[in-house]
Amino acid sequence: MDDGSACSSRLTLTFGASSGPIHARPGDVTDAEDEHLRVLKHTVALPVVTSLLSDEELEQVTIHRGIDGDPGDVWITVAAAGEEFQDLLTTPPWHGGDPDGEQHSPLTAEDCAQRLADHLEDWIAESRFGWGQQRIAHYVLPQS
Template identity: 30%
Template sequence: MDEVDDGRRDLDPADLEEVRRRVVDPVLAALFEVGEVTRVGLSPRRPAGSWWHHSDGDDGPWLQVSVGSEDFIHPIAEAGFWLEDADWAARDLAEKLSEWICESRFGWGQWRSLPDGWAVPPPLADRSTVSVHFVEDRDGLPLWVGGAPAPWLEERLSADLVADLRAWQALGTQLAEAAEAAEAADRAGSGYDEPLSGSAVHIWVEYVSEQQWLTREADEQRALAMADKRRREWIDALEPLRDELVERLRAELDSDYTVTTPPRVR
């Protein structure tokens, strides 16, 4: 997802219940008539088959919406150790659904959009709830309260815990950068610097033979599989460490704060 400059980062993409309550259900209610949607599914991994081409990894949350025999399958966010802006995620989903609807058989030519004044439901957690997620400032603490980083919590924590929180974020950044460098090397080695996606497929087919295109597609799928494997390794390395940090936070923070138990990333 693109970077969010404004707003509150108060949605954990791994919390499928909150993603459904705050993003999926309100957007569907605004864009579809009652009874029009025949199926809604939200899963932590990409379902088989996708109307909307997406070249990133398989980790979700992924949404599947069916209207009769037509399916919309698309990621809402990228699962990881960060928070998203629920309002941004909802409006992005609404835009993607609107594009799908106007190209569908049931809604051909219609452009449906969120009504004026529409807003996402607020988070269930109150402003005294502390969570452990990455922050963009690499020198900051990976602590959030009320949808905003909480560097001032450092004064309430032991020096050892503060150091370990920073080390966790540094490790995550290091692993992510190493994975990105390896993926870039994979693509460079295959001769393709950009992912195979969208209109690029059609442009490519116009200039090369079918066999060449199939070779590129196979290379791309291998690159995506390797990227997904590295991502799983990244999650496996960081998740147990975050669990330990959460327990230590509970032990050190007083009753003025509630430390959330983060859902599993996958």
């Protein structure tokens, strides 16, 4: 018995230039030009990265100012064995507050390093060169 209350939907796919949201990403300002980024690279990023990747695998580590995200975002790019890892290294909202004004414990260098280690361990296990390997980061951060 058809009462005429049928439901219908429509899906349209469009290809071409995106008019969607712009996503946060690494920018052009790197540790080569910025002293603060250079310090983060040597005190947080390199100890973690070099504990997980061999000299033969590691090609480059670069720390970037972010764009299209929160002001003050810092990104890391790691090139290893022909593959690239990019991740948000730190952002101001992680350092004591959020947009709603709620206060949190500030993120420390150790917290930042642990987060990077966790993400990099997962990426290596899914990479071509490290497929299925469970590498565990063992690093010591320099004293500031």
